[in-house]
Amino acid sequence: EVQLVESGGGLVQPGGSLRLSCAVSGFTVTTYRMSWVRQAPGKGLEWVSYISYSSNTIDYADSVKGRFTISIDNAKNSLYLQMNSLRAEDTAVYYCARHSVNVLPFDYWGQGTLVTVSS
Amino acid sequence: EIVMTQSPVTLSVSPGERATLSCRASQSVSSNLAWYQQKPGQAPRLLIYGASTRATGIPARFSGSGSGTEFTLTISSLRSEDFAVYYCQQYNNWPPITFGQGTRLEIK
Numbered sequence: 001e002v003q004l005v006e007s008g009g010g011l012v013q014p015g016g017s018l019r020l021s022c023a024v025s026g027f028t029v030t031t032y033r034m035s036w037v038r039q040a041p042g043k044g045l046e047w048v049s050y051i052s053y054s055s056n057t058i059d060y061a062d063s064v065k066g067r068f069t070i071s072i073d074n075a076k077n078s079l080y081l082q083m084n085s086l087r088a089e090d091t092a093v094y095y096c097a098r099h100s101v102n103v104l105p106f107d108y109w110g111q112g113t114l115v116t117v118s119s
Numbered sequence: 120e121i122v123m124t125q126s127p128v129t130l131s132v133s134p135g136e137r138a139t140l141s142c143r144a145s146q147s148v149s150s151n152l153a154w155y156q157q158k159p160g161q162a163p164r165l166l167i168y169g170a171s172t173r174a175t176g177i178p179a180r181f182s183g184s185g186s187g188t189e190f191t192l193t194i195s196s197l198r199s200e201d202f203a204v205y206y207c208q209q210y211n212n213w214p215p216i217t218f219g220q221g222t223r224l225e226i227k
Contacts, residue, residue: 035216044206045163045206045221050216059215061152095163104213104216106154106165112162
């Protein structure tokens, strides 16, 4: 059974850092393309970052470029999002999501982890 | 960046009736369009990809159509579990992958 479980969210002050984790099971994280997608409270979905199978291709939304870093740990079968210089507008539920094979839409999502940036 | 615009923002429909949701792209996305359903407190669920292909396990009452810039999601006979927020997503020109702002389907 495919499962994605996020962790690492919480309350952080503006300018602070957090590292989100997404532990996956039921598949090997390096054999699928993966993304992070966020949703601000009461708002819609916003794609944040993408990583390809072998981490050769990495992309970011302009809103997080230079502040966030996506990565994969093959040994732990996990996806990560290092978030630095956090701003109030980064407050959101962060989902990790798997891109389906051969097409780009997201076929599996985690349950999300809430990040709140506030003083 | 391709902007996705969904209409209406809120749609009120009675159970058993048909619901038609629209999504428009600011430029052609070919058939690289997906639809998701999201219920409160839950992650989105993939319904449709390739504009018209149902994802695994999605009931036949959900159908998608369109290409280029105009797309439609139709739910043929609404059931109570279908009332949710629906998002379209383009994956033709990316990054960034972009979503519509969502249509809330509510019980009339």
